[in-house]
Amino acid sequence: MSKSQSRNHAVLIVSGGMDSCVLSYYYAAAGFDLHLLSFNYGQKHLKELTYAKRYVTHLRERFGQGPRAIQVSYDIIDLPIARLLTNSDSALINADLEMPKGHYTDDSMKATVVPYRNPNMLLQAATVAWNEHASVVAFAAHQGDYSQYPDCREVFVDSFNAMLAAAMNSEEIKVESPFMRFTKAQIAALGSSLSVPFELTWSCYEGGNNGLGDQHCGSCGTCVERYEAFKLAGIPDPTVYANNPERFLAIPGQSNL
Numbered sequence: 001m002s003k004s005q006s007r008n009h010a011v012l013i014v015s016g017g018m019d020s021c022v023l024s025y026y027y028a029a030a031g032f033d034l035h036l037l038s039f040n041y042g043q044k045h046l047k048e049l050t051y052a053k054r055y056v057t058h059l060r061e062r063f064g065q066g067p068r069a070i071q072v073s074y075d076i077i078d079l080p081i082a083r084l085l086t087n088s089d090s091a092l093i094n095a096d097l098e099m100p101k102g103h104y105t106d107d108s109m110k111a112t113v114v115p116y117r118n119p120n121m122l123l124q125a126a127t128v129a130w131n132e133h134a135s136v137v138a139f140a141a142h143q144g145d146y147s148q149y150p151d152c153r154e155v156f157v158d159s160f161n162a163m164l165a166a167a168m169n170s171e172e173i174k175v176e177s178p179f180m181r182f183t184k185a186q187i188a189a190l191g192s193s194l195s196v197p198f199e200l201t202w203s204c205y206e207g208g209n210n211g212l213g214d215q216h217c218g219s220c221g222t223c224v225e226r227y228e229a230f231k232l233a234g235i236p237d238p239t240v241y242a243n244n245p246e247r248f249l250a251i252p253g254q255s256n257l
């Protein structure tokens with residue numbers, strides 16, 4: 001593939017969640033050919049990748065035809081993050097740790113940090129981008145990630161871009177995080193304007209385990225954050241929650257918004 005042919009080619013990191021789903025539709029609507037990458041890094045909520053496959057199918061149907069059709073490919077890459085972090089205190093990958101419940105606080109969000117997760121994923125994505133002469137690698141960090149996820153901050157993205165440039169003596173590939181200044185509610189609103197199929201996304205860190213099946217638990221931090229984003233954006237929430245997240249909202253001193 002020549003560089004001129006691949007000028008609008010992007011490699012995106014996607015989970016099954018709503019933020020990266022909106023990211024995919026955002027770049028698709030902008031006319032980029034897409035290579036979407038999901039990662040099995042030992043997360044408890046591996047169920048999210050089932051949902052990623054569903055919205056990728058929908059994305060292909062929506063944007064893969066007609067005179068302005070784009071190419072959409074999708075891969076799941078195994079990363080041994082959980083295997084390397086045997087002493088991790090992250091509830092996302094340590095089976096012995098219970099997932100914190102309720103609206104995110106600094107402490108409960110800290111329990112969901114997976115060290116070096118984004119750098120690991122972005123390096124895989126950059127390698128794919130190099131192989132395909134893609135100019136863009138993107139991921140869906142947002143404002144709510146800022147306080148406890150160091151690898152979701154602008155300083156990290158800038159540093160990672162500097163590392164990429166030094167590693168290959170080339171600035172051909174740039175990491176972008178277009179939602180960095182967005183709240184999750186603003187991402188939901190953008191997704192709604194792009195007719196994103198939110199019912200094909202999955203957020204819950206419980207991953208349908210313990211009999212939950214296709215229900216979000218409604219109690220973990222990311223369920224509450226998801227519920228709150230739809231509510232603040234004034235958008236119907238298609239999610240089936242086992243417990244109503246409403247009880248975790250509007251707690252004085254604990255709201256992030």
Ligand SMILES: [Zn+2]
Binds near residue numbers: 204216217219220223
């Ligand atoms: Zn949940």
